Amino acid sequence: MNLDQLYAGIYDWWHDQHPAVQDAMLDDFALNFSLNSAQIEKGHTTKEVAQQIFDHNAVKNYTGALKPLVQVFNQRRAWVRARQYLQDQRPVDKSLVMDLHQTLCAATYSERLFADGERPGTYRLGDYIIPDSNEVGAAADRVPGLVNDLCEQVRDALQDPTAKRVLTAASFMHASYETIHPFADGNGISGRLLMNYVLLAGGNPPCTVFATDRKAYFEALQAFDEKGDLKPFRSFVQAETIKTWRATVTEAY
Template sequence: MTMHDACNKVISWWRDLDDDARAVALDAFAVRFSYNSGKIENDEITFRDTHEVFDRDGVTSYTGSLRTLFEIKNSKTAWEWLLLSVRNGVFIDETFLLEAHRLLTWGTYDEDRWAKGERPGTFKLGDYVVGARDTGAAACDVPEAIGNVLIEIREALNASNASKNALVIAAYLHAQIARIHPFADGNGRTARLLGNFILLTLRHPPISIDEADRLSYYGALDAFDVDGDLDPLVSFLKVELVKTWGERAGCTGHTGGLS
């Protein structure tokens, strides 16, 4: 089975699920997504702790940092908010973007960022370095840059072919948030969450990007950041889509699906 065929089979399987079966699938997905999304940038996050927070809203015998615990609990809160927003047909705008970020980063900003006036749920005030180079738009340019992207996203969602192009729209929003880097922290988590908002809104299954695939993920984001090429990220998301749901959708030859 080709990757194209596997993706189409996953999407068809998802759309054929009744509401109860889809809710069960999303419950299992939430833990996997939150663990992997957090683990990509914080190696202290564990699947056990994430599962306990989602299952019991707390952890036992926890020895990690307070920030890590906040990140896990925030991911649960943000995911529940996202599902409610999808059900209520909420449209994506700046207020929605800022609220997603606020929920994901509440209580996690370090003293240095806090002293500089940075706050969860607000655009960055300063410029930051990620890796070896400056990343993102200048702080003064962020509101306009994000505003232009959100206009493009709303136009794409209103187009007659939106459902067919769901992965491309989700990848574009994801890549633009990563490129603009509008926040002092939490840009990746916000991009991954809102990418899934687009997919769920367009009746597509959400995607968990496996933390073990982070180098390929970063490479796909860099292709857009440096060359404006979105295709590597779209192709990468297709692989992760099948990796997330392939087994459950009956895609033979693909592993890694939710149990």
Template sequence: MPIKYSDILSKWKENSIKTEADLDVLLGDFRVLFAYNSNKIEGAGVSIHQTREIFENGKVVGYTGDLRALFEAENQRACYVFLKDKILVREKVSENLILNVQEILCHGCYDESRWQKGERPGTYKKNYYGVGLSVGVMPEDVPEEVRFICDELNGYQFDNAEKVLKAAAWFHCSFERIHAFADGNGRVGRTLLNYILMINDVPPIILFDEDKETYYMALEVFDHTDKIDGFVAYLKEQMVKTWTRTNPKGEEFICI
């Protein structure tokens, strides 16, 4: 019988997460695959093996590719370390948390063009970087918009996992539409999505690079309609894909 979204939720709740060591064990493979796919969606060229080397050894041997891609992978590791204790104490999503996450994920990665325009990691964009016709508010509107979605999220009543997933989906789509930073909006948004899920006892999700067209389509639907049903359905599919594996006999099993 195929594994369902509800099976993943039930299995996740069996885990006792009390320490950072517990998180490291539970998210051992997840954090590597999440970092790889989140960066890959943006076109980074670091392999899964190289990403794992960074997470486990803090270095990569014999790498000859783009250094920015290497920095982005290391930044993913640093961001995971930064968020671990906050996950355990269930720190709320705030403007300050978002700025810190962006600074870590984009440290050393702004290109010369952005730097000359006055852009810096850890600060909101100073110039307009729109995507299409409906994504990206003006720089002067960013702080108010970010504070608004944080307040809306933190005022929400999380009675069950379905409400958590819908709230996380709404926040992610809203954050991507704001386009608050000169760079790193996607990586920051995907990190915050999982942070919201985890502080509310819902398993985190890998948005796989091979499914990014569906991801972009679901975001676009929200941009034009404000509806999140399609994005929520996409997240459920990705969650099942994230937490299942297939053994040599072709049988599925939960890998949590």
């Protein structure tokens, strides 16, 4: 079977699950998604520490660096907020983007960024090199309008959701968001959460971007940034979704 057929199978399986079962699976998904998302950003928190935080909102006997720990607490808070916003059917707009970014990046900006006037949850004032590239994103004064336009396009796609349309909208949301690079820091980690927000809002299964696939992930994003070609990244999201849920589906049958 090709990617489209495999993805369709995962989508159909997801829709066959009772909402209570989906909720339980999302609880398990959150930890692996967040841990991989942190590792993509080269965070070094262990799974054991992250498990404590997600299960108990606390950690014992931790002696490592503070920033990776704060980032995991932030991811837990952001995931809880996103789940609530999904229940409330909160639309994809600039206030959602800013809210989730502020939650994810609270107390993680460097002293240099603070000295430059940058703040979590506030569009960047200056230009900063995008990690793993030589790009700086859109001009700072264009960011608000570009984010508004992007959110409007995604909302339009969610008005009449199908599996393919939602997959495309979520992929477009993340790829475009990284090209715009709206914030001084935390664009990748917030972009991955926003992509999953769109997937779940449209009824599609969520997707872990695995840290082991970091190179392929950035290459697919680069194809969109340089050529405007969404297909490589859309295919990447399909493949990661299949990888996310394949073992669970196999166990179910």
